[in-house]
Amino acid sequence: MALLKDLEWRYATKKYDPSKKVSQEDVDKIVEAARLAPTSSGMQQFRVFVVSSPELKEKLVPIANGQQIVAEASHVLIFAAWDQYTAERIDSIFKLTTQERGLPSGKFNDYTNRLKAVYLKQTPEENFVHTARQAYIGFGLSIAQAAELKIDATPMEGFNNQQLDELLDLRSKGLKSVLMLPIGYRDEENDWLLPMKKVRNPKEEFAVEL
Ligand SMILES: Cc1cc2nc3c(=O)[nH]c(=O)nc-3n(C[C@H](O)[C@H](O)[C@H](O)COP(=O)(O)O)c2cc1C
Structure with a gap:
């Protein structure tokens, strides 16, 4: 029940208060949730990069199609998966x-x-479809862990993967970027999404009893 309350509380934060920083202890917990995620055959086909440097976060803005979220958030977690098996x-x-x-x-x-x-x-491309799926599982658990700590997070795939791979030199590590997760604290005054109702399909449409 507590988890459901946290999931109702969370939303895809659009504006962060840049003056508020997530503690190292809490960043570690959010990363640990991803590390503990189940993965296909337990192979843990993804890694998480933690970006806190203001200079590096600023470089993420053009790569994220100008979304300032990545510069204003306290940290940006980058989920990258094996480029192939x-x-x-x-x-x-x-x-x-x-x-x-x-x-x-x-x-x-x-x-x-x-x-x-x-x-x-399989081809490396087919492999990556599978390894990237594993990254999404960890990503979901990190989002839930952040919510439990009352830390805001924005799930993001709206960025140029190739440019991010180049910036972080991921290809030399045998990885390709999959997702970004800015984390931090919401700017309560200025986030247009905060007062909006969370909208989901009705339960009876979503879950089908057979
Ligand atoms: C995989 C994924 C990618 C997303 N990419 C972006 C993004 O690039 N930018 C953004 O502002 N929101 C992004 N979102 C946020 C979704 O729009 C948001 O989660 C959805 O509308 C539901 O709203 P809620 O998270 O506030 O409940 C993404 C969400 C997911 C799960």
Whole structure:
């Protein structure tokens, strides 16, 4: 119930108070929610970049089609996903799981072979469609965690992904940007969206009982 109240409270904040900063402790919690997200086969196919530097946030404005939100927010989280699957990436996470759980080496070999048979046959573009989906799961949990802390957030995909990848040199890290999440504190006086009713489809249309 508390979570639903937080989700009703949150909205896609359009104007931030640039003088209010999110504490490092709270930024860490919002990132941790994404780290704890479930992902397909547990491969954690995405990473989160935390931008707090005013200079770097300013550079995000033209990339975000002039949306000032990214400069005025306290921090901007950037969710980036693997540009493709590789055998090394698949092996690496299962090696970690094997070690952390104290399992015999090679325990997941059959499983990783099946994953490789599926993903390594696909194009990098097809792979990225799948890895990017995983980023959305973490993104949703970060938004919910921010709301629980009464920190505002704006989900954003309205930006030029290629330009952002270049700015952050993501391609050299084998990543491509998926989403931005500015976080901070709403400017109560000047945000046009704040007084507006939250609009959703009626429950009986949304959930279909079979
Ligand atoms: C994936 C995604 C991308 C979005 N991109 C933008 C964006 O680029 N700029 C923006 O102002 N809002 C953006 N939004 C906010 C949506 O318009 C907003 O979440 C939706 O209208 C519902 O309103 P609420 O979040 O206030 O409840 C995005 C939302 C999502 C989930």
